[in-house]
Amino acid sequence: xxxxxxxxxxxxxxxxxxxxxxxxxxxxxxxxxxxxxxxxxxxxxxxxxxxxxxxxxxxxxxxxxxxxxxxxxxxxxxxxxxxxxxxxxxxxxxxxxxxxxxxxxxxxxxxxxxxxxxxxxxxxxxxxxxxxxxxxxxxxxxxxxxxxxxxxxxxxxxxxxxxxxxxxxxxxxxxxxxxxxxxxxxxxxxxxxxxxxxxxxxxxxxxxxxxxxxxxxxxxxxxxxxxxxxxxxxxxxxxxxxxxxxxxxxxxxxxxxxxxxxxxxxxxxxxxxxxxxxxxxxxxxxxxxxxxxxxxxxxxx
Ligand code: SF4
Numbered sequence: 220x221x222x223x224x225x226x227x228x229x230x231x232x233x234x235x236x237x238x239x240x241x242x243x244x245x246x247x248x249x250x251x252x253x254x255x256x257x258x259x260x261x262x263x264x265x266x267x268x269x270x271x272x273x274x275x276x277x278x279x280x281x282x283x284x285x286x287x288x289x290x291x292x293x294x295x296x297x298x299x300x301x302x303x304x305x306x307x308x309x310x311x312x313x314x315x316x317x318x319x320x321x322x323x324x325x326x327x328x329x330x331x332x333x334x335x336x337x338x339x340x341x342x343x344x345x346x347x348x349x350x351x352x353x354x355x356x357x358x359x360x361x362x363x364x365x366x367x368x369x370x371x372x373x374x375x376x377x378x379x380x381x382x383x384x385x386x387x388x389x390x391x392x393x394x395x396x397x398x399x400x401x402x403x404x405x406x407x408x409x410x411x412x413x414x415x416x417x418x419x420x421x422x423x424x425x426x427x428x429x430x431x432x433x434x435x436x437x438x439x440x441x442x443x444x445x446x447x448x449x450x451x452x453x454x455x456x457x458x459x460x461x462x463x464x465x466x467x468x469x470x471x472x473x474x475x476x477x478x479x480x481x482x483x484x485x486x487x488x489x490x491x492x493x494x495x496x497x498x499x500x501x502x503x504x505x506x507x508x509x510x511x512x513x514x515x516x517x518x519x520x
Contacts (some may be wrong), residue, residue: 221251224371227416227467231409241403241412242364248371264360267330271319271342274329278318278339285324287506289436294318308351309448316343316447317440324436333370333379336386336435337393339443341366344397344450354404362400369396369416376468377475381428382487384478390439390446391423391474397450402457417463418453420470425477427485429492432503438493 222233222244233244249255255263278294285291298314320339323329329338341363349359370379370392378384379392398415407415423446431437457463463470484491493499 221247223252224248224368225375227372227413227471230368230372231413234409240361241368241409242361245364245368245371248368261360264363265356267332268345268356268359268363270328270330271332272346274319274322274327274338275315275342275346276318277327278321279314283318283321283325285321285434285436286509287432287434287436287502289431289434289502290321290324290440292321293440294321308347312343312347312447312451313444315346316340316444319343320440320443324434324440332366333374333392333396334381334389336381336430336439337390337443337446339440340390340393340446340450341397341400343443343447345400348401348404352405358404359400362404365403365412366396366400369399373471373474376471378478381430384474385481385485386426386428386439386442387420387423387474388478389428390442391420391426393443394423394446394450394453395419397447398453398457401450401454405454405458407458411457411460413467414460414463415453415457417465417467417470418456418461419449420467420474421463421465422449422453424470424474427481427492428487429485429494430487430489431494431499432506433487433489433494434506 222230224230230244234241246257246260249260250257279298283290283292283294294314294317297310297317303310316339319329319342323335323338329335331338332341345359345362373379373392373395378388381389395416398419399412402412402415430439489503
């Protein structure tokens with residue numbers, strides 16, 4: 220019987236009892252619960268990571284203007300800006316997270332990791348991480364499996380959907396997945412990986428889902444960039460053995476509790492937060508009119 224990803228404590232115990240690395244129970248789970256063979260899983264990971272790399276590249280090279288006009292080639296502007304706030308690497312990280320998410324907002328091909336709304340975070344983080352640390356693809360694929368295990372628990376114990384748990388559930392989960400993958404790929408211990416997840420959750424807790432005009436563009440795209448930054452800061456903190464104090468399973472419980480008590484207007488209904496501002500409402504009306512104008516005339520095929 221494979222481990223069913225009920226909690227982080229159990230994942231650690233299972234690895235220790237069976238002398239497994241963190242990614243191995245995820246493979247076992249996929250094989251036993253989803254009836255997939257191992258070769259298929261590794262091939263799927265390779266395919267997924269290729270799509271992630273392509274999304275980053277597409278967002279930085281092709282026109283990324285969304286139909287609403289709210290997204291307008293932001294990633295390229297950040298990438299090419301002559302002023303560097305921290306370091307060139309940080310600038311590249313931010314522009315890549317923006318790039319992959321812009322591809323999604325412009326209806327391009329992305330990997331929903333764990334959702335389309337958060338599809339810029341893991342690509343931005345892992346592509347930049349791999350380049351900096353010269354890590355082979357195989358290690359990144361293992362990191363993606365660790366991310367998948369993290370998402371399985373978060374989905375079970377809290378949520379990974381903005382409509383259920385707010386943006387903390389969506390970009391927060393993706394940031395936690397990315398942070399855990401970084402620490403794993405750098406050879407961190409199980410405790411360090413889980414500590415990175417806990418710290419990330421603490422940083423993302425309470426974030427509402429308030430997409431302007433109901434489109435996954437504003438604030439979604441910039442939140443992918445900030446979540447990528449948080450994933451890296453949490454990994455840096457966790458690697459230094461700075462404790463999250465609150466154990467990771469309790470952080471996930473807190474995320475679930477906050478998500479449950481969040482008002483409906485903060486759960487992808489576009490009725491609260493930024494969506495409810497004067498400008499947000501005006502954009503919403505404009506998008507609605509655009510949609511009506513695009514409807515075919517009566518009698519038209
Ligand atoms: S604001 Fe809502 S729709 Fe946008 S990324 Fe966050 S959870 Fe997804």
